[in-house]
Amino acid sequence: MTTDQSAEGYSFEDIQLIASNVLKQTRHKPSIGIICGSGLGGLADIVQDAETVPYSSIPEFPVTTVKGHEGKLVFGYLEGKPVVLMRGRFHYYEGYPMWKVAMPVRVMKAMGISTLIVTNAAGGLNENFKTGDLMILRDHIDLPGLTGECVLIGKNDDRFGPRFPAMVGTYDSELIELAKETAVNLGYSSILREGTYIMIGGPSFETVAESRLLRNWGADAVGMSTVPESVVAKHCGIRVFGISLITDMCSLSYDAANATTHEEVLAIGEKRAGDLQKLICAMIGNMNLNNN
Numbered sequence: 001m002t003t004d005q006s007a008e009g010y011s012f013e014d015i016q017l018i019a020s021n022v023l024k025q026t027r028h029k030p031s032i033g034i035i036c037g038s039g040l041g042g043l044a045d046i047v048q049d050a051e052t053v054p055y056s057s058i059p060e061f062p063v064t065t066v067k068g069h070e071g072k073l074v075f076g077y078l079e080g081k082p083v084v085l086m087r088g089r090f091h092y093y094e095g096y097p098m099w100k101v102a103m104p105v106r107v108m109k110a111m112g113i114s115t116l117i118v119t120n121a122a123g124g125l126n127e128n129f130k131t132g133d134l135m136i137l138r139d140h141i142d143l144p145g146l147t148g149e150c151v152l153i154g155k156n157d158d159r160f161g162p163r164f165p166a167m168v169g170t171y172d173s174e175l176i177e178l179a180k181e182t183a184v185n186l187g188y189s190s191i192l193r194e195g196t197y198i199m200i201g202g203p204s205f206e207t208v209a210e211s212r213l214l215r216n217w218g219a220d221a222v223g224m225s226t227v228p229e230s231v232v233a234k235h236c237g238i239r240v241f242g243i244s245l246i247t248d249m250c251s252l253s254y255d256a257a258n259a260t261t262h263e264e265v266l267a268i269g270e271k272r273a274g275d276l277q278k279l280i281c282a283m284i285g286n287m288n289l290n291n292n
């Protein structure tokens with residue numbers, strides 16, 4: 001890179017350079033970015049006029065190391081709207097610093113996106129949820145952020161966003177309403193939930209005592225991603241929609257303790273991703289891109 005690269009991440013100029021390098025590899029100019037969670041990359045298969053850019057061909061881009069995360073950008077159209085999908089995301093537990101986990105969001109912003117859809121696989125903490133439910137993120141709890149690992153730590157460049165960004169309203173209320181209306185039209189009311197996602201560092205899944213603690217803190221679902229990406233998106237003025245596929249229910253009692261595995265997460269993803277894909281496509285079809 002040509003410019004100063006502090007320990008906290010790439011400079012504004014670096015991000016512009018990475019974005020222009022990626023745009024040279026595609027004919028498309030996306031307006032909507034979509035980050036695919038564990039096992040949820042299938043959405044990329046229905047992108048029309050698709051062009052793929054592997055992460056390995058993008059200078060300074062991290063590589064994915066987790067099963068269920070392929071490692072490529074997919075450009076094209078969903079319901080006639082120009083999109084870019086991250087088929088594979090980065091996680092803090094892979095050993096990446098927080099800023100690197102979320103740097104693709106800045107790259108997507110520099111490529112022209114104004115809306116970000118973030119998906120994930122998550123464990124259900126709310127006793128009323130069940131495996132296979134879809135939970136719209138109304139809010140999040142940034143557990144790493146609260147303990148000193150906020151993705152925005154370090155020198156701030158105001159060209160990205162303000163030093164002290166407000167996080168109230170991170171998840172766009174119009175997009176939440178659109179998702180709810182769309183879900184009703186698709187007949188998904190019985191599987192649609194809304195709640196608070198809490199991010200843990202991972203990669204270890206929660207103990208029973210930890211699940212109880214997270215539930216008592218007001219979280220409805222727990223996962224190992226999404227929050228850094230959403231925080232960076234809010235910081236740079238992107239409107240965000242977040243949704244979790246509940247792939248397992250966290251154990252809140254020792255009697256019924258069940259050990260979650262990544263294989264189980266991927267299996268439920270494979271089985272239920274279709275519902276999530278239909279919801280996202282229908283939402284995009286109804287989305288007003290001039291609305292932000």
Ligand SMILES: O=P(O)(O)O[C@@H]1C[C@H](O)[C@@H](CO)O1
Nearest residue numbers: 037038120121224225262265
């Ligand atoms: O990328 P997401 O948040 O969907 O992945 C979840 C959290 C862990 O990476 C993994 C655990 O199975 O799935």
